[in-house]
Amino acid sequence: MNRTIIYCLAAVAVMGAACAAGSLFFRETPQPQTYTPHATISPGSGTLSADNADDAPITTPPTTVVFDTRAQQRMEAIASDYRFEGVAIAVKDGKLISRYAAGVADYESYAPITEDSLFCVGSLAKQFTATCILMLEERGKLSVNDALGKYFPECPYGDDVTLRNLLTMRSGIAEFYETYNDGYSQNEIPAGTLAETVTNENTAEDNRNQLEQWLFAQPLVFEPGSQCVYTNSNYFLLARLVERLSGRSYEDFVRANIFEPLGMTSSGFIDELLDDPRLAKDAREAQTVYVGITMGLGDIITNAEDMQKWLQSFSGNSLLSDDSKQKMSSDADNPGYGFGVIPTENGWSHNGVFTSYTAFDYVDPKAGSCVFAVTNNQAALRGSISEMCLRMMTELL
Numbered sequence: 001m002n003r004t005i006i007y008c009l010a011a012v013a014v015m016g017a018a019c020a021a022g023s024l025f026f027r028e029t030p031q032p033q034t035y036t037p038h039a040t041i042s043p044g045s046g047t048l049s050a051d052n053a054d055d056a057p058i059t060t061p062p063t064t065v066v067f068d069t070r071a072q073q074r075m076e077a078i079a080s081d082y083r084f085e086g087v088a089i090a091v092k093d094g095k096l097i098s099r100y101a102a103g104v105a106d107y108e109s110y111a112p113i114t115e116d117s118l119f120c121v122g123s124l125a126k127q128f129t130a131t132c133i134l135m136l137e138e139r140g141k142l143s144v145n146d147a148l149g150k151y152f153p154e155c156p157y158g159d160d161v162t163l164r165n166l167l168t169m170r171s172g173i174a175e176f177y178e179t180y181n182d183g184y185s186q187n188e189i190p191a192g193t194l195a196e197t198v199t200n201e202n203t204a205e206d207n208r209n210q211l212e213q214w215l216f217a218q219p220l221v222f223e224p225g226s227q228c229v230y231t232n233s234n235y236f237l238l239a240r241l242v243e244r245l246s247g248r249s250y251e252d253f254v255r256a257n258i259f260e261p262l263g264m265t266s267s268g269f270i271d272e273l274l275d276d277p278r279l280a281k282d283a284r285e286a287q288t289v290y291v292g293i294t295m296g297l298g299d300i301i302t303n304a305e306d307m308q309k310w311l312q313s314f315s316g317n318s319l320l321s322d323d324s325k326q327k328m329s330s331d332a333d334n335p336g337y338g339f340g341v342i343p344t345e346n347g348w349s350h351n352g353v354f355t356s357y358t359a360f361d362y363v364d365p366k367a368g369s370c371v372f373a374v375t376n377n378q379a380a381l382r383g384s385i386s387e388m389c390l391r392m393m394t395e396l397l
Helices: 002-013 069-081 122-138 163-167 204-217 232-246 250-262 304-315 322-330 385-396
Strands: 086-092 095-102 104-106 177-181 186-190 300-302 348-354 357-364 369-375
Touching: 069 086, 069 095, 069 385, 086 304, 086 385, 122 163, 122 232, 122 250, 122 300, 122 322, 122 348, 122 357, 163 232, 204 232, 232 250, 250 304, 300 304, 304 357, 304 369, 348 385, 357 385, 369 385
Parallel strands: none
Antiparallel strands: 086 095, 086 369, 177 186, 348 357, 357 369
8 A cells, every 4th residue: 555655645746747758737636725624604694714823613514424443533633633624535445434524614694514515526526527438438439549530520739649548648639717816715617718619508519619719710729649747628528529439428328327327426527516505605706617518527517426436446446447447547658648647657646626615536446445535625735635535545445
């Protein structure tokens, strides 16, 4: 386990660092924050105040279910060290050994976060998209070595970019989001002229068509394969490919091929669950969600129980063959990006950010071990969620 943790630490550390022939930029990875955690919350106001925050109590007491006394105590201690508000789980040898929940789910009613609360998990959605692509490859619908132009003949650079380039963030396709961080949350808006055509007056499909056309009109920003640059556009196009080859919506494909087989009954998509009462609300004023364009790259809403089912599925073959799972986590430059995941020595990890939501997952399929954590209040964290999860991996698994 020690070698794995060291490798994981190295993998996370290179997010934003040099990658092979270029640079690997993780646009969705916020830097550790320095603002005061656990600011007081005025019930009914939905606003945060930093007054006397150092003396403020945890907003709601943690609710815990003890499975392994030592593991539970360590998880609570680690969560306390990071002033963590959200839900975290740890699984070892295929068994859930600890679970933690604390914080505020609704800043109007002051309802607490529970183990069943739903959260946006940001870019963790990309591992689902990569899995869909590998499913289609196993069914003979595509090869990850195919050119993008085989399926999108209207794409002017389609002969130069492969599906593997998209999966591993080496395509050179332009990023369609502009990202800014106000110190409390990360927000993304459509870039340039795209902001004039992608609106919530459109349908989801209209916005997706507009985005697709915009992407194909942009020049490549580097020669495909020459650099590794984290770009949301890659996974939007992969999700569009799932639709073209399956003849159904991306959401329906994920539901039928992942959610339903795994019993992920609480999981869905941002366009349909953003107003669900089970959703732990964003601790800050939520950014505008432009309908349709988070597809495949940051669109999943789920809870810890369902994420456990998802991560544990990689210890068997219920979704993918051993060859596909190996490809997902090992087809990357070192250091680099796999298929929707950051490869580690014995598995993979990833982080996700959407406004104040921040999530991280790690899985070691052969050991049957995994960690997942998510918060709706990244401003409360003392440090980063990836650092917290790496401690949990080191001390619990």
